[in-house]
Amino acid sequence: MTVLQGTRPRVNAGRLVEQVAGLGAIGAVPGGGVTRLAFTPGDVEGRAYVARLMEEAALAVRIDAAGNLIGHRPGAVPGAPALVLGSHIDTVPDGGAYDGAYGVLAGVEVARTLHEEGVRLNHPLAVVAFCDEEGAHGTMGMLGSHGFAGVLPPGAARVLDDRGIPVADLLAAVGGDAERLAEAAWSPRDIAAYLELHIEQGAVLERLGVPIGVVETITGRVNVSVTVDGVAGHAGTTPMEHRADALDGAARLVLAVRAIAADERVVLRATTGTCAVEPGMWNVVPGRVRLGVEFRDTSAGALEAALARLAEAAAEVAGATGTRVTVVPGARTSPVDCDADLRELIARASAEQGLPYHRLPSGAGHDAQIVARIAPVGMIFVPSRDGVSHAPGEYTAPEHLAWGADVLLTAVLMRDATPDIKR
Incomplete structure (x- = not known):
């Protein structure tokens, strides 16, 4: 496929693919799978790896009270709401190297490309690796994004996992603080848009031969x-x-x-x-x-x-x-519709890259549907080979990884140039 070469910057495809493999090596198990459950030593090691990459991308790194790993880049306009990119790096047992991790690493790569190209956005940029998306050991799942959106159930920190360990202790193991969970919540006025890049985890795009999916609804x-x-x-x-x-x-x-x-x-x-x-x-x-x-x-x-x-x-x-x-x-x-304006923005970003796109729902749940409670959200999909996910055979081709990240970067630049709507 021929990709149009415009004037916008491109991500470093080789670096992105190398970093996806590097994170996938943390928690790798025989047979090609990855087991990096939230709150485990493997998760802590993976978070440290991503934090180093964030620092190399000139992001200021912190861990909030809900255990979310956040890299921040200031914007040029004082008081402007942030553009937030995110996903998760925890896996299911014997899962794959791409689910969640790709979206986080692509977000970091977008930030690094902007830094290396000397591009300063009007908006601040935040890249978030949300804590415990998969619900390790019987925890609630999407715990970090619930904290980010300020919608954690009362008493969530006192709940025991299926081993009898309080969530408060789990959070402490990754740098969170159950006593300050309210401080993790972002206000709707602090976020201009949330964009999440993800592997499809299904076979629709591959069967159609289309490299980019524009997600309309999250199931x-x-x-x-x-x-x-x-x-x-x-x-x-x-x-x-x-x-x-x-x-x-x-x-x-x-x-x-x-x-x-x-x-x-x-x-x-x-x-x-x-x-x-x-x-x-x-x-x-x-x-x-x-x-x-x-x-x-x-x-x-x-x-x-x-x-x-x-x-x-x-x-x-x-x-x-x-x-x-x-x-x-x-x-x-609850099902969540992706923001109509962001859907069109992603479609235009794909077209600018010369990449065909297909509109589709997400059959899987994502942190985006929790963030949608406080911000407009958009999701970009790239193909999954044979539709396999949450399994060792999970795989997305390097060119699709690169093209998805380029669409994310272009969408960020387009949204940054769009006036904010007061919410």
């Missing part, structure tokens, strides 16, 4: 705990017609969950991700099964409809199997 999701209570009994002596088999009921519910998306089209995605059988013996009819269900969609109404349909299915299964089914909705994240 919302709701987690649901489903418990099926039957009657445990001896597998050899309990007649089939007399059983209240909890796993029988659970199996029917797993299929019902899939059908809510695949057949009934109530939501875009429906997944049963966990299944715990009690007592868990091969010679005992299961007495209880716990399922973890998740629904995702770009419509809050569709998510509510999926919950209602699941409740109906639960009642049907309970009646058919002689079990009792309890459905308890849990954590949820």
Whole structure:
């Protein structure tokens, strides 16, 4: 593909690719995956690596009370709101080297390019590596962006992770301070725009042969705990017609969950991700099964409809199997539309680079949907090979990494030249 050579600066593609590999080596595991969970020694080492890169980009580096690593560059106009670039560097267990990390490193590369080219923006520039996006060890996930937006739930620092460690202690391990969490919050008037560059984590762009995605909506999701209570009994002596088999009921519910998306089209995605059988013996009819269900969609109404349909299915299964089914909705994240002006700005930035683009929703959640509570947000996607993410096979080609960062840089320059709207 031929990329037009304009007068705007370009990122150092080789340096960016090298730094993505360098961060990916921290927490690398056999088989090509990366395990760098938030708050672990690997996370601390990765944060130190990124902090050094921020300093090399002439950014002033700090860690806020919510554990976010922030590099700051002043602007030329006193009192102007900041342009914020960000993502996360923590991974899931045996994840990939690109999810989140690419967006942070591309933001740092944008800052370094501006510094090396002697370009001073009107707006301050902030690059943020948000803390604990993935929800390590059962924490809430997107903890840092919640703190950044000032929307952390009351008592969040007192919550224990699944190892029994308070979030306050986890934050302290990465330089945060649970006693000052309110100080991490940014005001809407402090942010002109938030831009997040990310791998797609799906296969749409690759299948279309398009290098840039302009994200229109970030999918919302709701987690649901489903418990099926039957009657445990001896597998050899309990007649089939007399059983209240909890796993029988659970199996029917797993299929019902899939059908809510695949057949009934109530939501875009429906997944049963966990299944715990009690007592868990091969010679005992299961007495209880716990399922973890998740629904995702770009419509809050569709998510509510999926919950209602699941409740109906639960009642049907309970009646058919002689079990009792309890459905308890849990954590949820609302769908978020990316800012219309920033969507058009990203499209124009892509066109200026001579890069085709495609408008699409994000099936995954991102820090951007939390930041959207206080600022206009825009997201840029680049292709993921075979749509693989959260796995060792996660990969994005070097040219796509470079082109995405160039679009981010161009978008920053375009937004910097746009008058601010008072919010």
